[in-house]
Amino acid sequence: MTETAAVRRHWREYLSISPFFVLFAAFSIVPLIYALYLSTQQWDGIGDSKFVGLAQWQRLVASNDFWYATGNTFLIFAMGQIPVIIGALIAAVLLSQPRLRARGLYQTAFFLPQVTSLVVVAVVFQAVFSNRFGLTNVLLQAAKLPTFQWLTDPWGIRIVIAAMIIWRGFGYFLLIFMAGISAIDTGLYEAARLDGAGPVRILGSITLPVLRPTVIFVALTGTISGLQLFTEPQLLFGGGSGPDRGGLTMMLLQYQYLGGPGAATAQTAVTPDLGYASVIGWAVFIILLAIAALSFRFTRRGLED
Amino acid sequence: MTSITRTGSARGTSTRTRRRPIRPNLVATHVVLAIGLVLFAFPFYWLVVMATSSTSDIFSFPPRLIPGPEFFNNFGQVLANTTFVQAFFNSIWLTALTATIQLFLASLAGYVFAKRRFPGRDRLFGLVLVTLVLPTGVALVPSYQIYAGLGWLNSFWPLIIPSAVSAFGVFWMRQAAVSAVPDEVIDAAAIDGAGFLRTYWTVVLPMIRPSLVALGIFQIMWTWNDYLWPLLVLGNPAQYTLPIAIQQLKGNYGNVDYSVVMAGTLVATLPLIALFLALRRTVLDNVAGSAVKG
Known part of the structure; x- marks a missing residue:
């Protein structure tokens, strides 16, 4: 309860520092997670993508x-x-x-x-x-x-x-x-x-x-x-x-x-x-x-x- | 500061060596440094030579070793290439815009981290420090797909928004506020009734000006010279920035008219060199602090 009050009282501070954290999450963290999903696909970027499991990782290790x-x-x-x-x-x-x-x-x-x-x-x-x-x-x-x-x-x-x-x-x-x-x-x-x-x-x-x-x-x-x-x-x-x-x-x-x-x-x-x-x-x-x-x-x- | 006091005290203590009129190790130092200087200046010199010669002069044997009279001829051909001229303006406004946004957001966050007290401050700043050394941005595909999903391909958004405020900028500005703005000044402003934004704008910003200038120049250097993302997202020649335009110029004229490529390259280099020379002291004094950028 008191914590929310403190946050509300300091909204200017949080707002001022938020752009960095928002952008970092959106354009650094999300891409890394999304890349994990993409890594299970085989996709030429134009047609349909195909689920291949861990085959791409195996390909990397063996390549x-x-x-x-x-x-x-x-x-x-x-x-x-x-x-x-x-x-x-x-x-x-x-x-x-x-x-x-x-x-x-x-x-x-x-x-x-x-x-x-x-x-x-x-x-x-x-x-x-x-x-x-x-x-x-x-x-x-x-x-x-x-x-x-x-x-x-x-x-x-x-x-x-x-x-x-x-x-x-x-x-x-x-x-x-x-x-x-x-x-x-x-x-x-x-x-x-x-x-x-x-x-x-x-x-x-x-x-x-x-x-x-x-x-x-x-x-x-x-x-x-x-x-x-x-x-x-x-x-x-x-x-x-x-x-x-x-x-x-x-x-x-x-x-x-x-x-x-x-x-x-x-x-x-x-x-x-x-x-x-x-x-x-x-x-x-x-x-x-x-x-x-x-x-x-x-x-x-x-x-x- | 420290270097001044050091040379000062060394000057005072070593009167014994000062009597000797010629100091052989200083002469040797100059010889070594001058050789290095010539080697490092040479690529610039050679760029000037090639940009002011005709292509047949460049490809003749022995080649032309001094600047020639052809610069305006070459430069005229560069200007005839509308993509290049457009790219020059694109680079200028894009660089000015990203530097302005970076300076504003980074200095605001830096001031807040340095001078305001609020719950979780230190933990949040610790997070900024961690992201500073985190090698994110190496995964090209998901970023590209996200920009595509946002409808940002063939636009400048991917070059403006994701890097609008960097961990380095926040860190840099916090350091500046910590060291240049005394707490008493902030307290005095508060007693005078200055609010949050007013304190930032009229009290903090003027006091951290040298650090703002330095960060501004770093950001200008990064945007002006950025290559990978402009190459990937800017598909329309009207949107090219200078590095991409030079690469295109090289592709179009490289085999035919080399001197035109060189003239364009020279022109693209000059603005930053001029800016750097004008603000040399600020940059050189501040680079050491930027070691963390990596």
Whole structure:
């Protein structure tokens, strides 16, 4: 009784926060539940759907395409994420030196790719790495080195996509690591310096250990969005997966089974099946949830005041 | 703030090293950073070169390495493509609209979570935190079917409503209200007779302005560059947003007139770069706080 009275008295508060909860329920929770129903169906999206029980899940477990896509996603992602974190750490340490000039210029230049659309990144990288007239091959030719078929070799594809991840993500990691470094108590540095520690020793014994939680947290949260890799391969191959499926990712596979634009015309076209696409969606959700659960342990510490 | 005090104190304590006129490790630092700078600026430079050259220049050997005189010619062809021009305006109004809605709803919820007391507040905010790291939105099919059922295909609704207020926005705005709005100010407003909305509008909003600007820019970046859902739901070329229009431009001209694609791409990139450069400090200072976005 008193509870309803309290709720009624605070209706403005509840009304103010309700849009988030309503939208989250309607467009995040409901789709996930609906996907469970869809996963029991076989449906090309046009005709009638057919109940198939758990056959789509069995298909997922037994299939080679989903596991190939999963492995390939992790592979490409690691090829981009690991260099970007190491590189950004080095740059953050360099840029955090006192008395460094043009700090703002470097920060701005490194962050600028983050503002750029992935579509733009894909268009430019495709031009730079194009097999015949791309600048990389022109330079290799000029240096009398053998050229490389970047966009038709599966490893070339992975390298190009990883390069896009590095180029676009570097500035973001850099700024976060710099903020982490600037939060380190300067007394620690001075004490270490008085004890005769050199710059390398200070880096290894103070900067890196203090930054460790930041690095782990950012790496994990970045992984959740990073593993949803889709735009780069979709654009490079117009909805297909590229030669030898070198650009196939989990989200791209789901898009192909959904019958998204361009997917049907690709060399590696698949027959649209919305039931199977739903199962893929759930599998991606479970994989990312496991990573999110891991990062939530770090999040709690960082978010609660 | 902390970085300023840190460099300040370091400056004061290390007078011994300051006497040396040339510091070799600073020079080495600049060399390393400058190499990185050139590598990172290069794709932008190359975009400019390609957008200002003719297609035959791009495909000649050796290729043209400096910007050419063809930009207006290329750009003219982009303008002749009505889909692209329409997409530019679509992106502008859609981005402005989603950013406005996000800022309003997120700051209102953030203020309520930070400064109002009501039953269940902390538990509800805990829920917001959980959804912040929950990877929802990966299930494309059911969302697509729901939009279809609502009659939202070939419309902008799927790009406006579902993300109208994000967990990140609410979290971000609550942090801003907690740290920038003292309780005494809220109490004083209440004593002056200001009601709920009035306090939000005239007291809270002005005090959290930097955080509003930062969230606004993030939201602008996300909407302007969004690709997957516009690609799936916008079937009518008159509705395309810029990323979709570029992709179409690439499909139509890619094999014939590459420089036109590049000119369009360059033009689509410039508004956000200009906005970012204008509000550089606010963005750079606030990105660290957005680490949770992931």
